[in-house]
Ligand SMILES: Nc1ncnc2c1ncn2[C@@H]1O[C@H](COP(=O)(O)OP(=O)(O)O)[C@@H](O)[C@H]1O
């Protein structure tokens with residue numbers, strides 16, 4: 001055997017991982033590191049190299065409210081199994097007492113109400129979205145810093161041994177699950193780096209963030225503050241069971257601008273799939289988009305604030321227009337903004353358009369102001385339809 005000495009590239013990812021990455025990037029703005037970490041673990045799993053007897057991956061997501069922590073997990077489920085409802089969400093603050101823990105794992109036989117309880121974390125629930133080809137579950141524990149000791153112990157067992165014992169002693173296997181935990185811990189420390197209110201440089205960091213010109217050192221500093229907060233609060237045995245800790249970045253103006261584009265697409269999609277079976281198309285002028293951005297920008301609540309502004313200024317008025325039949329199926333609406341007003345204005349530009357014309361238009365009319373993140377939501381990915389991730 002001759003000596004080959006051919007250099008290999010271990011940073012290259014396979015086609016499936018690559019596809020997943022591009023699906024996630026279409027849906028999630030500004031959190032590339034978090035996406036990379038998920039892709040790494042997914043690739044490891046595809047290659048059959050995950051540690052046996054453990055979940056596929058244990059992730060800890062930290063960072064500010066409204067930065068996409070929950071959305072990323074939903075987007076992952078959408079991309080892999082075609083449905084964001086595949087995510088099993090456990091809001092840790094809701095399981096403080098033992099009777100609430102029973103909702104998760106059921107109560108022991110003989111207990112009052114034993115038969116009526118359907119544990120939230122049974123094997124059936126976990127396997128609900130499994131297909132022939134892809135057997136993966138998504139479990140999200142939100143706000144783990146609020147977990148009671150009892151819940152914390154359950155969590156440690158899942159993270160370490162990939163098993164959970166139910167009230168009636170049945171075992172649930174988590175070895176095909178991706179476990180995500182989120183925590184707002186350290187958000188205050190991270191915020192104070194971005195918003196120092198005293199002394200020289202006050203506001204400068206935040207200005208950098210919202211202008212999108214963030215210097216790498218600042219991002220590192222914020223991330224370090226987050227990690228330190230996690231190490232202070234969580235035990236080493238917990239931290240050792242985490243495969244990846246990711247500190248999500250605060251979203252600045254350029255990210256919010258792209259997210260507006262994505263959210264408008266989603267509103268349009270809602271109209272196509274729900275709006276009482278009479279789809280219409282709307283388009284926003286640049287002035288209207290700018291108004292939504294100015295109403296929806298808030299450092300503290302990130303994209304959540306933007307979503308609220310969209311509901312209030314766009315979705316509610318549209319609903320009224322539908323309910324009063326001022327808008328009908330086949331209409332083309334223009335949504336504009338007059339300076340000095342505190343609301344958007346709505347005009348009908350056309351009516352009786354054929355469905356395919358509307359469908360074609362929707363992609364273009366709801367495109368973001370900048371960037372190329374358009375139209376993905378309107379023509380939903382084909383694999384969402386059959387619930388399977390297909391090979392190219
Ligand atoms: N990075 C992001 N990319 C795309 N959409 C986002 C992003 N961050 C937030 N959003 C939007 O804002 C909403 C709230 O964000 P969410 O993921 O719930 O925040 P949190 O980080 O508090 O979990 C999401 O449902 C999504 O519509």
Ligand SMILES: [Mg+2]
Pocket residue numbers: 069070071142182
């Ligand atoms: Mg969340």
